[in-house]
Amino acid sequence: MKSKPKIIVILGQTSTGKSDFAVQMAKEISGEIISADSRQVYKGMDLGTGKITKKEMRCVPHHLLDVANPKKVFTVSDYKKLAEKKIKEIIKRGNVPIICGGTGFYIDAIISGQVFPEVPPNKKLREQLIKKSKEELYKILKKLDKNRAETIDQNNPVRLIRAIEIAQALGTVPKLADVGRLQKYEVLKIGLTLPDELLKERIYKRILLRIKKGMIKEVENLYKKGLSWKRMEELGLEYRYISQYLQGKLTKETMIDKLNIETWHYAKRQKTWFKRDKETIWLNPLNKNEIKSVEKKIKDFLK
RNA sequence: GCGUCGGUGGUAGAGUGGUCAAUUACAACAGACUGUAAAUCUGUCGCCUUCGGGCUACGAAGGUUCAAAUCCUUCCCGACGCA
Numbered sequence: 001m002k003s004k005p006k007i008i009v010i011l012g013q014t015s016t017g018k019s020d021f022a023v024q025m026a027k028e029i030s031g032e033i034i035s036a037d038s039r040q041v042y043k044g045m046d047l048g049t050g051k052i053t054k055k056e057m058r059c060v061p062h063h064l065l066d067v068a069n070p071k072k073v074f075t076v077s078d079y080k081k082l083a084e085k086k087i088k089e090i091i092k093r094g095n096v097p098i099i100c101g102g103t104g105f106y107i108d109a110i111i112s113g114q115v116f117p118e119v120p121p122n123k124k125l126r127e128q129l130i131k132k133s134k135e136e137l138y139k140i141l142k143k144l145d146k147n148r149a150e151t152i153d154q155n156n157p158v159r160l161i162r163a164i165e166i167a168q169a170l171g172t173v174p175k176l177a178d179v180g181r182l183q184k185y186e187v188l189k190i191g192l193t194l195p196d197e198l199l200k201e202r203i204y205k206r207i208l209l210r211i212k213k214g215m216i217k218e219v220e221n222l223y224k225k226g227l228s229w230k231r232m233e234e235l236g237l238e239y240r241y242i243s244q245y246l247q248g249k250l251t252k253e254t255m256i257d258k259l260n261i262e263t264w265h266y267a268k269r270q271k272t273w274f275k276r277d278k279e280t281i282w283l284n285p286l287n288k289n290e291i292k293s294v295e296k297k298i299k300d301f302l303k
Numbered sequence: 304g305c306g307u308c309g310g311u312g313g314u315a316g317a318g319u320g321g322u323c324a325a326u327u328a329c330a331a332c333a334g335a336c337u338g339u340a341a342a343u344c345u346g347u348c349g350c351c352u353u354c355g356g357g358c359u360a361c362g363a364a365g366g367u368u369c370a371a372a373u374c375c376u377u378c379c380c381g382a383c384g385c386a
Contacts, residue, residue, distance in 0.1 A: 076339090076340075102341085154344095
């Protein structure tokens with residue numbers, strides 16, 4: 001029996017220093033980095049997403065950055081396909097794939113072996129459904145797929161719409177718990193974490209720094225290239241609040257405040273997500289001793 | 304100094320005699336998550352509780368009333384107007 005390919009995952013909240021750490025590790029173990037970030041996949045979204053620069057990459061290959069057009073919705077399923085292909089290639093080259101990012105859903109899509117139904121987003125259907133109340137949506141879903149209706153969050157229109165989309169295409173889908181999962185990889189998960197107060201401070205400083213570097217201009221450019229305000233809203237955080245500022249809906253000051261708070265909320269959501277996985281090895285990236293011990297664990301894991 | 308309006312929970316801001324521990328929003332905290340995931344959604348949110356309830360609260364002190372955040376008096380503070 002051939003053993004499963006080994007991959008390293010580096011995850012953590014925004015602003016914890018994942019990219020740096022990943023590059024450092026990649027150097028040590030001849031790794032290549034696959035970004036797991038739902039916004040860094042888009043071209044032209046750099047400062048706003050905190051995308052790593054060429055210089056910061058220090059010659060370590062990075063993948064799944066700038067692979068999508070921000071005008072189009074890129075989905076987990078797209079991500080999964082691309083990532084799996086990249087993993088294969090990296091292993092073929094004899095290198096170690098390092099998945100690094102803060103989008104927990106994307107990371108899980110790869111490592112948990114979950115299968116997404118072959119039902120692409122149906123724009124027309126969504127446009128119709130979005131007008132309905134959540135009660136109506138729930139009724140429709142219940143008719144189409146009783147199983148899914150049992151477990152779904154009835155208050156969440158986004159989920160309801162997607163579930164209906166799937167149900168309409170495939171009929172009743174087996175309960176998730178009953179679907180076997182095939183885990184293709186052997187995974188070591190390292191989570192970077194910092195104390196709340198420190199993280200808050202770093203988030204704030206980073207916002208100011210990026211504004212200085214031209215983050216507002218970046219959003220303006222995206223708009224000039226045809227990204228609608230509506231799409232910016234969907235993209236969230238910097239794109240959402242800076243575009244509101246550019247439209248004159250917010251003052252610069254309240255934009256910064258809002259962005260700061262919302263980024264913190266985002267970081268908390270990330271924490272909630274990552275906390276569930278008990279296998280993750282947690283690490284304070286500012287602690288040299290901890291880094292050393294994690295480095296050793298990684299090397300042992302790869303043996 | 305006189306006059307007017309106002310002082311409500313971490314903040315903004317409703318309530319103007321009982322149904323008020325006090326609408327709502329924000330913040331704070333916790334959580335969900337199977338093709339939008341930086342999105343979307345949920346819960347808690349004065350203190351104590353054996354979860355029945357108990358206690359302290361709407362600037363302060365008195366008063367009216369069976370009952371006051373709500374009415375009256377005085378005081379303190381703020382904004383505006385007149386001097």
